[in-house]
Amino acid sequence: MEVKLLSHTPEPERVVATAARLCYAPQAAAEVWSGFTPDKQQEFIGKLASYGLFSPFEHVVFTFAIAGVSRALSHQLVRHRIASYSQRSQRYINEAAFAVVVPPTVAADPAAREEFARIIGQIQDGYNRLTALGIPKEDARYLLPNACQTQLIMTMNARSLLHFFSLRCCRRAQWEIRELAWKIRREVFKVAPLLFREAGPACLSQGKCSEGAMTCGQPYKREDVNTEH
Amino acid sequence: MEVKLLSHTPEPERVVATAARLCYAPQAAAEVWSGFTPDKQQEFIGKLASYGLFSPFEHVVFTFAIAGVSRALSHQLVRHRIASYSQRSQRYINEAAFAVVVPPTVAADPAAREEFARIIGQIQDGYNRLTALGIPKEDARYLLPNACQTQLIMTMNARSLLHFFSLRCCRRAQWEIRELAWKIRREVFKVAPLLFREAGPACLSQGKCSEGAMTCGQPYKREDVNTEH
Amino acid sequence: MEVKLLSHTPEPERVVATAARLCYAPQAAAEVWSGFTPDKQQEFIGKLASYGLFSPFEHVVFTFAIAGVSRALSHQLVRHRIASYSQRSQRYINEAAFAVVVPPTVAADPAAREEFARIIGQIQDGYNRLTALGIPKEDARYLLPNACQTQLIMTMNARSLLHFFSLRCCRRAQWEIRELAWKIRREVFKVAPLLFREAGPACLSQGKCSEGAMTCGQPYKREDVNTEH
Amino acid sequence: MEVKLLSHTPEPERVVATAARLCYAPQAAAEVWSGFTPDKQQEFIGKLASYGLFSPFEHVVFTFAIAGVSRALSHQLVRHRIASYSQRSQRYINEAAFAVVVPPTVAADPAAREEFARIIGQIQDGYNRLTALGIPKEDARYLLPNACQTQLIMTMNARSLLHFFSLRCCRRAQWEIRELAWKIRREVFKVAPLLFREAGPACLSQGKCSEGAMTCGQPYKREDVNTEH
Numbered sequence: 001m002e003v004k005l006l007s008h009t010p011e012p013e014r015v016v017a018t019a020a021r022l023c024y025a026p027q028a029a030a031e032v033w034s035g036f037t038p039d040k041q042q043e044f045i046g047k048l049a050s051y052g053l054f055s056p057f058e059h060v061v062f063t064f065a066i067a068g069v070s071r072a073l074s075h076q077l078v079r080h081r082i083a084s085y086s087q088r089s090q091r092y093i094n095e096a097a098f099a100v101v102v103p104p105t106v107a108a109d110p111a112a113r114e115e116f117a118r119i120i121g122q123i124q125d126g127y128n129r130l131t132a133l134g135i136p137k138e139d140a141r142y143l144l145p146n147a148c149q150t151q152l153i154m155t156m157n158a159r160s161l162l163h164f165f166s167l168r169c170c171r172r173a174q175w176e177i178r179e180l181a182w183k184i185r186r187e188v189f190k191v192a193p194l195l196f197r198e199a200g201p202a203c204l205s206q207g208k209c210s211e212g213a214m215t216c217g218q219p220y221k222r223e224d225v226n227t228e229h
Numbered sequence: 230m231e232v233k234l235l236s237h238t239p240e241p242e243r244v245v246a247t248a249a250r251l252c253y254a255p256q257a258a259a260e261v262w263s264g265f266t267p268d269k270q271q272e273f274i275g276k277l278a279s280y281g282l283f284s285p286f287e288h289v290v291f292t293f294a295i296a297g298v299s300r301a302l303s304h305q306l307v308r309h310r311i312a313s314y315s316q317r318s319q320r321y322i323n324e325a326a327f328a329v330v331v332p333p334t335v336a337a338d339p340a341a342r343e344e345f346a347r348i349i350g351q352i353q354d355g356y357n358r359l360t361a362l363g364i365p366k367e368d369a370r371y372l373l374p375n376a377c378q379t380q381l382i383m384t385m386n387a388r389s390l391l392h393f394f395s396l397r398c399c400r401r402a403q404w405e406i407r408e409l410a411w412k413i414r415r416e417v418f419k420v421a422p423l424l425f426r427e428a429g430p431a432c433l434s435q436g437k438c439s440e441g442a443m444t445c446g447q448p449y450k451r452e453d454v455n456t457e458h
Numbered sequence: 459m460e461v462k463l464l465s466h467t468p469e470p471e472r473v474v475a476t477a478a479r480l481c482y483a484p485q486a487a488a489e490v491w492s493g494f495t496p497d498k499q500q501e502f503i504g505k506l507a508s509y510g511l512f513s514p515f516e517h518v519v520f521t522f523a524i525a526g527v528s529r530a531l532s533h534q535l536v537r538h539r540i541a542s543y544s545q546r547s548q549r550y551i552n553e554a555a556f557a558v559v560v561p562p563t564v565a566a567d568p569a570a571r572e573e574f575a576r577i578i579g580q581i582q583d584g585y586n587r588l589t590a591l592g593i594p595k596e597d598a599r600y601l602l603p604n605a606c607q608t609q610l611i612m613t614m615n616a617r618s619l620l621h622f623f624s625l626r627c628c629r630r631a632q633w634e635i636r637e638l639a640w641k642i643r644r645e646v647f648k649v650a651p652l653l654f655r656e657a658g659p660a661c662l663s664q665g666k667c668s669e670g671a672m673t674c675g676q677p678y679k680r681e682d683v684n685t686e687h
Numbered sequence: 688m689e690v691k692l693l694s695h696t697p698e699p700e701r702v703v704a705t706a707a708r709l710c711y712a713p714q715a716a717a718e719v720w721s722g723f724t725p726d727k728q729q730e731f732i733g734k735l736a737s738y739g740l741f742s743p744f745e746h747v748v749f750t751f752a753i754a755g756v757s758r759a760l761s762h763q764l765v766r767h768r769i770a771s772y773s774q775r776s777q778r779y780i781n782e783a784a785f786a787v788v789v790p791p792t793v794a795a796d797p798a799a800r801e802e803f804a805r806i807i808g809q810i811q812d813g814y815n816r817l818t819a820l821g822i823p824k825e826d827a828r829y830l831l832p833n834a835c836q837t838q839l840i841m842t843m844n845a846r847s848l849l850h851f852f853s854l855r856c857c858r859r860a861q862w863e864i865r866e867l868a869w870k871i872r873r874e875v876f877k878v879a880p881l882l883f884r885e886a887g888p889a890c891l892s893q894g895k896c897s898e899g900a901m902t903c904g905q906p907y908k909r910e911d912v913n914t915e916h
Contacts, residue, residue, distance in 0.1 A: 004717065007702050015694050015750060019773035019840040022752075026780050029752035029838060030691065052668065058771035059842040061748050063702060065709075065716035072319075072371060075300065081310040084745035084844070086706035090301075090375075091403065093713050103368035112362045119355035119372050126348035133341045138403060139332035142301060142376035143348050146319075153706040153716060155746040157771070157842075174320065174367060210510065233488065236473050244465050244521060248544035248611040251523075255551050258523035258609060259462065281897065287542035288613040290519050292473060294480075294487035313516035313615070315477035322484050382477040382487060384517040386542070386613075439739065529762065530777075530829060539768040548759075548833075549861065561826035570820045577813035577830050584806035591799045596861060597790035600759060601806050604777070605829035632778065632825060 001101075001176075003183040004065045005191065006153065012060035012192040016158065017041045020048050020056035045194045057158040057195060062188055064154050066180065070101035072146035073176045080164055083156040090148075091138040096128055100147040104175065120145065158195050161188060162205075170201035171216040189226060197226055230330075230405075232412040233294045234420065235382065241289035241421040245387065246270045249277050249285035274423045286387035286424060291417055293383050295409065299330035301375035302405045309393055312385040319377075320367040325357055329376040333404065349374065387424050390417060391434075399430035400445040418455060426455055459559075459634075461641040462523045463649065464611065470518035470650040474616065475499045478506050478514035503652045515616035515653060520646055522612050524638065528559035530604035531634045538622055541614040548606075549596040554586055558605040562633065578603065616653050619646060620663075628659035629674040647684060655684055688788075688863075690870040691752045692878065693840065699747035699879040703845065704728045707735050707743035732881045744845035744882060749875055751841050753867065757788035759833035760863045767851055770843040777835075778825040783815055787834040791862065807832065845882050848875060849892075857888035858903040876913060884913055 009015055018033045021044060025032055036044075048056065069077075071090075078085050100120050106112045123143055130140040156164065161184070167173065168181035189196045202210035203219035238244055247262045250273065254261055265273070277285065298306075307314050329349050335341045352372055359369040385393065390413070396402065397410035418425045431439035432448035467473055476491045479502060483490055494502070506514065527535075529548075536543050558578050564570045581601055588598040614622065619642070625631065626639035647654045660668035661677035696702055705720045708731065712719055723731075735743065756764075765772050787807050793799045810830055817827040843851065848871070854860065855868035876883045889897035890906035 006705070006716070006720065007696055007698065009694055009748070009750070010697060011694065018693070022773055022838060022840055023776045024779045028754060029693070029840060033693065033752075050670065051672075055771070056773050059750055059773070059840060061696070061842075061844075063696070063746055065720075067715060070371060071304070071375075075304045075307070078304070079307055079314070084742070085308070086710055086743050086746070088712075089710045092711045101371065103364075103371055105364050105368045106359065106371070109362060109364070112359055112364050115355055115358050115362070116372065119352060122348060122351050123374070126344055129344050130335065130341055133338060133344070135332075135334050135338070135341050139334045142299060142330065142332055142335070143345065143374050145352070145372050145374055146300075147371035151709060151716060153709055153746060155748075155844075157748075212508065214509075235476070235487070235491065236467055236469065238465055238519070238521070239468060240465065247464070251544055251609060251611055252547045253550045257525060258464070258611060262464065262523075279899065280901075284542070285544050288521055288544070288611060290467070290613075290615075292467070292517055294491075296486060313513070315480055315514050315517070318481045321482050380480060380487060382480055382517060384519075384615075386519075441737065443738075528829060529833075533758065533762045533765070536762070537765055537772070543766070559829065561822070561829055563822050563826045564817070564829070567820060567822070570817055570822050573813055573816050573820070574830065577810060580809050581806060581832070584802055587802050588793065588799055591796060591802070593790075593792050593796070593799050597792045600757060600788065600790055600793070600834035601803065601832050603810070603830050603832055604758075 001069050001179060001183065002065075002067045003180065003187060005062060005187040006065045007063040008191060009060040012158065013041050013045060013194045015060050016048075016056045016195060017044045019059045020044065020053065042194055049198055054159045054162060057162065058160075059157070060192070060195070061155050061157045062161065064184060064187070065151070066154060067151045068099070068101070068149055069152075069180060070146055070176060071144070071148050071150050073101075073180065074150050074152060076174065076177055077152070077154070077180070080156070080160065082160040083154060086153045088151040090141040090144060094131070094137055095141060095144060095148065096131070098124065098144065099149040100145065101149060101176065102147070120147065158188070158192070161196075162199050165199045166201055166205060169204075170211070171218060172211060172214060185225070193226070197222065200225065230298050230408060230412065231294075231296045232409065232416060234291060234416040235294045236292040237420060238289040241387065242270045242274060242423045244288050245277075245285045245424060246273045248288045249273065249282065271423055278427055283388045283391060286391065287389075288386070289421070289424070290384050290386045291390065293413060293416070294380070295383060296380040297328070297330070297378055298409060299375055299405060300373070300377050300379050302330075302409065303379050303381060305403070305406055306381070306383070306409070309385070309389065311389040312383060315382045317380040319370040319373060323360070323366055324370060324373060324377065325360070327353065327373065328378040329374065330378060330405065331376070349376065387417075387421070390425075391428050394428045395430055395434060398433075398449075399440070400447060401440060401443060414454070422455070426451065429454065459527050459637060459641065460523075460525045461638065461645060463520060463645040464523045465521040466649060467518040470616065471499045471503060471652045473518050474506075474514045474653060475502045477517045478502065478511065500652055507656055512617045512620060515620065516618075517615070518650070518653070519613050519615045520619065522642060522645070523609070524612060525609045526557070526559070526607055527610075527638060528604055528634060529602070529606050529608050531559075531638065532608050532610060534632065534635055535610070535612070535638070538614070538618065540618040541612060544611045546609040548599040548602060552589070552595055553599060553602060553606065554589070556582065556602065557607040558603065559607060559634065560605070578605065616646070616650070620657050623657045624659055624663060627662075628669070629676060630669060630672060643683075651684070655680065658683065688756050688866060688870065689752075689754045690867065690874060692749060692874040693752045694750040695878060696747040699845065700728045700732060700881045702746050703735075703743045703882060704731045706746045707731065707740065729881055736885055741846045741849060744849065745847075746844070747879070747882070748842050748844045749848065751871060751874070752838070753841060754838045755786070755788070755836055756867060757833055757863060758831070758835050758837050760788075760867065761837050761839060763861070763864055764839070764841070764867070767843070767847065769847040770841060773840045775838040777828040777831060781818070781824055782828065782831060782835065783818070785811065785831065786836040787832065788836060788863065789834070807834065845875070845879070848883075849886050852886045853888055853892060856891075856907075857898070858905060859898060859901060872912075880913070884909065887912065
């Protein structure tokens with residue numbers, strides 16, 4: 001899995017702070033903007049988060065190139081509707097040599113790994129035989145497995161990212177989208193630490209688990225997640 | 230493929246007409262509502278469509294149970310973001326005996342059909358062997374093909390449906406989602422003919438193709454599509 | 459302020475329960491639907507809420523006619539973007555005899571009340587003089603006050619309503635939109651008590667305040683709010 | 688009215704071209720990105736527009752500081768739901784010396800202008816008397832007129848902007864939001880001419896009016912609008 005931050009709103013923290021401040025300040029936007037020193041940004045954004053005022057976080061967006069993920073993941077990912085996606089099309093691109101994502105539980109078990117590889121090989125052969133018979137790519141792809149790798153460009157604003165992290169960084173989330181969520185979190189934390197320092201599941205953002213009886217019992221700690229890159 | 234209209238806003242045409250009329254009328258909503266005879270609804274909704282005023286169409290929604298469609302279709306379907314979806318989960322449901330959608334081009338070619346069935350059979354065996362080895366369902370599903378049948382409940386408002394039909398009823402749309410779009414159109418036309426009589430690709434809604442050089446050259450005719458059920 | 463539930467998805471609780479159950483059940487939707495007795499609906503919807511699974515709540519919508527509210531309220535209301543609105547237009551409707559919303563603090567103070575009424579009267583005269591001078595309604599309305607009454611038809615799904623109630627039913631919300639939120643809550647609780655019995659600010663839905671140092675100190679109690687109509 | 692482009696996605700045309708190309712290209716995103724010379728971007732984006740493929744336009748956003756506009760405008764503006772807004776609050780900011788937007792029809796007529804100014808003056812006095820009587824700002828504001836100036840920060844993606852321009856740049860749109868739409872169009876055209884050269888009402892984007900019998904008869908010409916700044 002590769003996650004590359006392709007582009008993002010410049011000076012994201014200043015944009016969020018300015019947008020938020022504008023609601024309560026008599027000054028003009030330009031004045032608010034120029035008055036926001038990094039120190040003041042930090043103080044102000046901290047307050048926003050503590051009051052649960054996240055609408056100004058919508059003004060900054062982050063665009064990622066995501067590769068080496070499965071179609072199982074992408075089907076789940078695009079359910080996050082407050083975001084934009086452009087995805088590699090199996091209708092138009094020949095998948096004669098598709099790559100796959102192997103689940104860790106499969107990779108860890110020699111018998112399962114061999115079986116998995118064998119079936120993938122047969123799917124590959126079947127796909128190629130169908131296209132050789134003249135079946136259009138868009139129909140041959142009906143054989144392709146969820147494991148098939150795909151590639152996307154995704155743009156999400158900071159507020160929607162916070163929601164995404166709250167669901168998908170949790171240890172109870174499905175492993176592949178959880179890995180993606182953490183990779184994305186690392187990227188955005190690098191460029192906008194003030195916006196994302198409390199981002200994550202409830203153990204990080206609220207200081208206590210929200211999963212009730214389903215809790216994993218292993219809360220993340222902010223000092224761990226914000227320094228590991 | 231089965232499409233069942235599970236539920237919808239009662240009196241959808243009266244709701245749309247009332248919402249639209251309220252913007253321009255000094256009367257109270259209740260009075261507008263009770264004053265809308267079917268004849269007046271017809272005249273008024275016709276005007277809305279001719280002026281391109283579709284926002285009142287958002288007030289009515291239609292909920293469908295959709296079954297016997299592929300995961301290829303569902304991945305494409307859920308990209309329509311102004312809608313709500315609940316989908317059968319491959320993480321939680323055992324797919325030991327999954328059914329598949331066979332593309333017509335495959336079904337029509339004996340060699341392709343046989344090859345397709347053979348590979349599906351091997352995937353089925355592989356999935357079952359993995360779960361027998363103790364691999365969790367959520368990981369064994371990485372073998373499952375796009376052809377695997379799924380089931381969804383989808384709710385979409387009439388404005389979003391008009392957009393969906395404009396893209397997916399077109400002869401140039403992918404065959405499976407096009408079949409779904411037409412089945413849905415038939416269902417909603419039955420219960421709200423005034424809202425949907427011009428619904429469809431540009432050949433139906435605008436009277437001329439919007440595909441330029443890619444045109445199929447076979448425009449739909451309103452008299453055909455609105456009577457075929 | 460008048461709030462009338464104009465229309466809603468029939469059998470809203472059954473729709474939500476069916477949509478949610480479909481994700482985890484091998485049965486067909488029709489079978490899930492018919493198997494949901496009221497008792498089972500109650501048990502199942504209770505579980506959804508306790509796990510924080512609210513996406514199935516999107517499948518049911520409620521349409522309201524709202525009248526006698528101010529333009530101050532409507533400007534705030536339409537910021538809730540996951541909803542549909544049709545609003546009385548000040549561009550097209552003559553406001554020669556507009557009515558106003560009087561804030562309780564003004565109504566309670568004789569001097570303020572008199573001053574308020576006097577200014578409103580002058581605005582009314584000014585509006586009429588402008589239109590008499592040939593100024594178009596859409597420009598004369600620039601004089602109209604925030605207090606001016608408006609009328610809307612609004613459609614919101616149950617998930618978006620839960621969010622709306624969490625913000626606007628709170629004692630710290632602005633008084634007019636809070637009154638609206640409670641009136642709406644009463645209406646939807648009548649027709650879908652299972653969906654809305656915990657709806658409201660954090661004191662109701664979570665059992666504890668989320669406002670931190672800004673808490674009002676007067677938590678709502680479920681037994682009060684769910685029986686008062 | 689002041690419109691300042693506060694921030695935007697860097698290299699917006701390259702982002703759109705890369706996202707669109709990724710759907711149909713076997714290469715990795717990074718390779719697609721680096722391969723897009725300005726000439727190729729121009730050719731490729733031209734094709735997207737001609738095919739009506741606008742979803743890649745969602746990946747780039749533009750953030751504006753908007754000042755000196757009326758609350759009549761802002762109430763209309765925020766109805767565009769695929770956008771983010773932060774607006775100066777009349778609940779929290781003292782409007783003891785509010786400024787107003789004067790409609791051109793009023794400004795052009797001495798009697799109307801005088802009447803308008805007189806009423807605004809009385810509203811101002813009334814607002815100040817109410818606050819002097821101890822009425823909270825959030826209630827005194829019920830007197831404030833639609834003409835009252837406000838300030839917003841707005842973020843909108845390029846696809847949503849195209850839709851906004853199609854409705855609001857039209858000569859039949861209300862004059863104030865039309866002025867705003869053109870000012871915004873000029874700003875984005877400066878930094879992303881390939882994305883916006885056909886942006887505007889149907890006379891610009893489609894080459895023919897979509898208003899039917901309501902046509903203004905004065906179509907905009909691309910060579911005029913794209914050079915006037």
